[in-house]
Amino acid sequence: MANEGGGAELIPGLDDLPRGPAGGTGGEAPGGAGEVSDKPQGKNQAKKPSARKSGRRKGTREPAAELPVARVAVDMSLPHLDRPFDYLVPTELDAKAVPGCRVRVRFAGQLVDGLLLERVPESDHEGRLSYIERVTSPEPVLAPDVAALAREVADRYAGTFADVLRLAIPPRHARVEAEPPPEPPEESPAGESPGPWAHYPAGPSFLGALREGRAPRAVWTALPGPDWTTAIARAVAATLDGGRGALVVMADGRDVARVDAALKDELGDGRHVTLTAAQGPTVRYRRWLAIRRGTARAVVGTRAAMFAPVADLGLVVLWDDGDDVHAEPHAPYPHPREVLALRAHRAGAGALIGGFTRTTDATQLVETGWAHALVADRTRIRAAMPRVRPVGDDAEVSRDSAARTARLTHLAFETARQALKDGPVLVQVPRRGYVPGLACGRCRSPARCGACQGPLALTSSHAAPFCRWCGRIAGDWHCPECGHFQVRAVVVGAKRTAEELGRAFPGVPVRTSGRDAVLERLGAERALVVATPGAEPPAEGGYAAALLLDGWVLLGRADLRAGEETLRRWMNAAALVRPSGPVVVAADGSLPPVQALIRWDPITYAERELAERREVGFPPAARMASLTGTPAAIRDLLADARLPEEAEILGPVPIAAPAAPSGAAGPGGTGGTDAEAPERERALVRVPRAQGAQLARALKEAQGVRSARKAADVVRVQIDPLELI
Structure with missing residues (x-):
């Protein structure tokens, strides 16, 4: 387990870092014992008598009187450094250094970004701590529940905390932060009519549980037709009436626009926001801040909205979870279905995973008892199909x-x-x-x-064939x-x-x-x-x-x-x-x-x-990890990994080189840049579903060992990849 205090436990490869004022490394600070000077220390920098009389040098910094130690998540994706580091909060930054704000700190001799997780009275680190260099913004962008979720997602997918935070928090726009927050809209309770949910035997009771603030979880097989957007809007309205927030994740912007229109009809203007990549960074950050500040209590968006900091979350909705657009292409490759299920579990919120069809992953949730099936009777289905x-x-x-x-x-x-x-x-x-x-x-x-x-x-019809x-x-x-x-x-x-x-x-x-x-x-x-x-x-x-x-x-x-x-x-x-x-x-x-x-x-x-997949041991009945890299790198990773006893390694086997417009050869090619590229292979590691956490932990530790060794070849690790072949 990584040390959160900053140095009591040795981390492989940490001693190879340049010794300097990096929090948690135990390096000697150039400003003297317990202090870090914010000015260059040189032989021409002389002390004035007034500084000697006061007992300290001019330009030195003093720690804050209360909660002087800040635990910072440094924006570093190295697996062996995936833990918080302790820094001192100087007195001049005491008011600005609030939990969740963006900061700049020195790490291994360089200025890097970070997020302040919490402030504590003292540190477990035995060495000297560096000071926070500056607070980039006092806006608390990282909510405590999102921070805990990001840590759990990183461990679930054998990734790093920093990678998850990059997916969860959009880039900063200072002008947007300076804008006055909009006035919260007036509360307008929704109607008591179940609407489209009346077509489902358990639909009215599902809405009633949301309105009462309870946490029903359902896998919803929707009837064909356009009423699914109205049904989602009615579920969100019932959640807001119960005094809690709602989060809806769709596959693409077109579905977001349809649900957005249904929410406007159901809730009125100003009670929800949309989050999509097409909005642009400024508009997206403005709406994200409205969610973080509590101005908007409901959000509908695409894949990245799964981490939206909705206050007092009462319902998560995922539509068409089998769509491959939901698959996150960036490390650690989390899927919204798993992330929203974790959020619902952590927050005690309801969950609605719906679509016209049903995936095997959603069926697994029903069979394990985590969720209940929400379907119409056969008479209604025959009339609508x-x-x-x-x-x-x-x-x-x-x-x-x-x-x-x-x-x-x-x-x-x-x-x-x-x-x-x-x-x-x-x-x-x-x-x-x-x-x-x-x-x-x-x-x-x-x-x-x-x-x-x-x-x-x-x-x-008139063109010549092309490659x-x-x-x-x-x-x-x-x-x-x-x-x-x-x-x-x-x-x-x-x-x-x-x-x-x-x-x-x-x-x-x-x-x-x-x-x-x-x-x-x-x-x-x-x-x-x-x-x-x-x-x-x-x-x-x-x-x-x-x-x-x-x-x-x-x-x-x-x-x-x-x-x-x-x-x-x-x-x-x-x-x-x-x-x-x-x-x-x-x-x-x-x-x-x-x-x-x-x-x-x-x-x-x-x-x-x-x-059938349970019989042959394929996901979602089993947990799998995909390892992609050079043959030597995969062998090195598997040798370092302490896999569960029942782990089964499939492969590795060569994989086709990716197509490229620069003349690269494909499978069976004879020339181009791919012929000069290193050979790549793929291995699959399969374990029983109950050992999924052990598999992720073992692979992450092995990645940390390779990172500490400064291994040149990178191995891409994906837990439960969408494609196995």
């Missing part, structure tokens, strides 16, 4: 011989033609672009770049297997699909929605909307029908969560269709995800999936 029909089954093939191989079958074509008479039709395509995958027109071998072996693609890795034009491509020079499409993207539908349905507007341009909303007029998963815009009154194309692309991915993720994307798109509206899915109707979609029963599928 669309009618799903698969293509490629025996009945469809008997009527249409091309149904098994055609991309747009007769059933899909007729469904779209009939539905266009009543409104818009949604067409979901798994891949963006025009033709992202090509193959030889004769032998069907994948078409690859002659320079880097990257996959070839097309941007339009998706290095960007080179392959106008003279010929197949290395058979010598043929013509290519065919293997995977068709959204743009090519829109082009094909425009020819198949002349006179019908065709609109696209994807990464380049996402449609926010759609009217009730007839149109074909081609969208990639996650970019489907809601239509006024719902879509008349939906076509879910190229199901084999989603189901055929080499991913443990392929079936679960495919069902999530299908159900999110089908939920936008009107009740009893037709949905055609291009997949075999005998597959379990397709059957779950037809019955609109994601719960049974998730329970079955969890049971």
Whole structure:
């Protein structure tokens, strides 16, 4: 356990630091015993008689009379220095150095940033302590509960406290801090009507518990349709009526905007704020300060809002927890589902994890008893769900011989033609672009770049093939297997699909929605909307029908969560269709995800999936850690790690080098910068779920040993990574 006092316990590698006035290192201060001068000490700096008579030199600093020792979280990500360090608070900074404020301190001879955690009467450190150099801002940006949460998250994910604080606290804007705080809005109690929660047997009691200040925890399988935003707003309003705050985390800014509109209708203006990256640093910091100061008691935002310092937290909400956008790309890679569950547990708050489908992770929470299922009865589900029909089954093939191989079958074509008479039709395509995958027109071998072996693609019907890795034009491509020079499409993207539908349905507007341009909303007029998963815009009154194309692309991915993720994307798109509206899915109707979609029963599928993973020992039934780095670095880390007895090491195995536009070679490449880069491997460490904390602690200690040795090669450690393959 790291020493919080500042030196009583030796930390590996700490003695290698330059000896200087760094708090907690025990170094001698240049200003004399117990003091650190704030002026350079040189031979030309003479003492004046007045300074000698008073018993101290001019320019020296004195510690504060009360609570003179400050424990500071230094902004250093080195694992072996992941602990607070003690510093003295000078008298001139006594009033400003409040717990939670930003400070500047000397550490290993350098000025670094830090956050003041607390002030105590004395330190356990036996050496001399340095003084805090200055208080950057007296604004207490770090709340005590957020600090405790950050420590727990760092330990949970084998990370450092400093890395978590970078995710939790936005950068400072001095001008925003100087602005006068806005007047708190008037309290306006919400209505007693349960609203959409009346469709769920346990819905009214869930709202009642929130209104009474209790802490109900539920995994919510929402009914298809647009009422989910109103349901979230009603739950937030009930929490505020109970005198507590609420925190809502969404996958992207479009969902935040929809919930924001529902909260304005439910609460009025000024009682909540939104936090998204698109707001810009100034606006974001202003709204974050409103939360920290207690002006706003409810917040809805994207992934980073999971650490928002909501006062007296009474409810945490996470929508669509299976969306991969929730996965944090920065160390220590925490997932909002785990962070919000920790917050709810620590604060005694309610929790609502919802979506149209259910993940195996959420099912694990229900099976362990941490949360209860919140679902509608089957009669209500049948009335709200669309009618799903698969293509490629025996009945469809008997009527249409091309149904098994055609991309747009007769059933899909007729469904779209009939539905266009009543409104818009949604067409979901798994891949963006025009033709992202090509193959030889004769032998069907994948078409690859002659320079880097990257996959070839097309941007339009008149463009020459180009490499998706290095960007080179392959106008003279010929197949290395058979010598043929013509290519065919293997995977068709959204743009090519829109082009094909425009020819198949002349006179019908065709609109696209994807990464380049996402449609926010759609009217009730007839149109074909081609969208990639996650970019489907809601239509006024719902879509008349939906076509879910190229199901084999989603189901055929080499991913443990392929079936679960495919069902999530299908159900999110089908939920936008009107009740009893037709949905055609291009997949075999005998597959379990397709059957779950037809019955609109994601719960049974998730329970079955969890049971199968429990048998083979895969997450979330087990805990896993992914180690990525050079072979020598991984061996070094595993040798230092004191893993649990039941730990199982899988691998390491080589991993494909990341694609780069600079001519880097991909898997099987023959040149470019990747050929000169060090080989990288990946190992997985698996333990029973009950030993997850031991695994994280062992890996963090091993990382600390390597950090103290100043190991050159870095090993990236991810606990419960989203992708295992």
